[in-house]
Amino acid sequence: MALIETVNLCQRYGGQYVLKDVNLKVDRGEVFGLIGPTGAGKTTLLRLIDLIDTPSSGKIYFDGVDTAASGKLRFELRRRMAFVLQKPVVFNASVYDNVACGLRWRRVGKRATRQKVEDMLEMVGLSAYKDRNARSLSGGEAQRVAIARAMVVEPEVLLLDEPTANLDPVSAATVEELIARIIERRAVTVVMTTHDMSQGQRLADRIGVLMDGSVLQTGAPREVFSFPRSRRVAEFVGVENIIDGVIVSNEDGLVSVDAGGKTIQAVSALAAGERVCACVRPEDVILAVSPPSSSARNMFAGEITRLVSAGSIARVEMDCGFPLSVLVTKRSVDELGLEKGKRVYASFKATAVHIITKGKAD
Ligand SMILES: Nc1ncnc2c1ncn2[C@@H]1O[C@H](COP(=O)(O)OP(=O)(O)O)[C@@H](O)[C@H]1O
Ligand SMILES: [Mg+2]
Known part of the structure; x- marks a missing residue:
């Protein structure tokens, strides 16, 4: 009791x-x-x-x-x-x-x-x-x-x-x-x-x-x-990337979310037509300067809009059709020559995306 x-x-x-x-x-x-x-x-x-x-x-x-x-x-x-x-x-x-x-x-x-x-x-x-x-x-x-x-x-x-x-x-x-x-x-x-x-x-x-x-x-x-x-x-709990979209298909639990013309793939049981938010943690995104050949389901090209360093970590904000915030090490910033205006490729796995149904209150 x-x-x-x-x-x-x-x-x-x-x-x-x-x-x-x-x-x-x-x-x-x-x-x-x-x-x-x-x-x-x-x-x-x-x-x-x-x-x-x-x-x-x-x-x-x-x-x-x-x-x-x-x-x-x-x-x-x-x-x-x-x-x-x-x-x-x-x-x-x-x-x-x-x-x-x-x-x-x-x-x-x-x-x-x-x-x-x-x-x-x-x-x-x-x-x-x-x-x-x-x-x-x-x-x-x-x-x-x-x-x-x-x-x-x-x-x-x-x-x-x-x-x-x-x-x-x-x-x-x-x-x-x-x-x-x-x-x-x-x-x-x-x-x-x-x-x-x-x-x-x-x-x-x-x-x-x-x-x-x-x-x-x-x-x-x-x-x-x-x-x-x-x-x-x-x-409230500090999820930084919350991307609005609509599920357009669900194939065996792998959903495609249309986010303003870009497609994000995620794992979810929700059906097509559902309005959702796709949440991606900045530390789960990988950045590259040329198109990567990884198996990650999601890959987006975009331009860096802002770069803020804090000690050994840097936060990169990019525009890939939707705003995306990415955490990288300061070392990666140097090695990849990251700077504002540079074109980069962001990739993340379908399993790194958390899907939220949009309630009436949202
Ligand atoms: N005795 C009261 N009379 C009128 N309004 C109150 C009273 N106590 C709290 N409130 C209102 O209730 C709401 C919640 O307050 P509170 O419980 O102090 O929130 P929190 O502790 O989460 O900051 C606020 O809008 C506050 O103005
Ligand atoms: Mg209080």
Whole structure:
């Protein structure tokens, strides 16, 4: 049984849907990452899961129990969860007192409190700061205090709302590393939001892509990253070449996609007539300066429109009837004499193309 389950969860503000029919299941011990752009409804969903707000309609089950049953039940369930807000929140008190407060509310004895707080401060690397006023800490340190305060009560569920979004890159890396260590212990179920796909990939067992209040896709990070189910998800997870077209034939699973006069071959079960997007990763394209004699199903000639080097890698943008972005090594740039305006040949395999059906929303 899922530890947390939402069923047709909706939240409306002033007639506007902020969340629409969200159906999610999070298993005990799992790390679930909610990814989506700003304004997608991530914080709204976390607040509902934490039972801070009540939904306009739909259900939330915690450990199989309908959380709408009673106020007393909601209060009890809230104590089994801990929420770390996007902006680090600390009280005007010592670091020690900030971490201890949840234990005091729960009337944990003095000695046990001391032990737990000290263990937690050690885990977050702030033992030396225990007597300092938490307000004097940097953003990253304050977030570590907030995480220690959340974890010290040994919650069953840890809710993290974009825990690194307000931090500088170095502090963000430290906080992410701390979260990774908490996850490693596998003692807590984690639901975390992020607008950073790569953070979701690094930390989560499973991710859900939330856009405009709807969950568009859930799955293992690799699966969502490699096989986005819609153009919007593809764009969000950073697929760079998304080419619009129509399937004109399907022969034993090898489809021909007409993309504005050019034909792209791909593997798909979809039938002729279907409007699709063909996704090609820039690292899967091979460039040559003369027509290659490779077995790749797709070969297009075109002109380089832009070339941007970044360290040992260069990004080549070319126009082959449709725009195509290609990643090559800096060495290839030199060896092939690549430059803006040069005519090149791009090739990629049919199996390197991921086909997406175009939904009504696209
Ligand atoms: N209490 C509220 N009243 C009115 N609108 C709200 C409220 N909370 C959130 N919203 C709106 O809901 C949408 C989603 O917000 P939010 O959940 O904060 O998104 P995210 O966390 O993904 O950036 C936004 O358009 C926001 O303005
Ligand atoms: Mg938010």
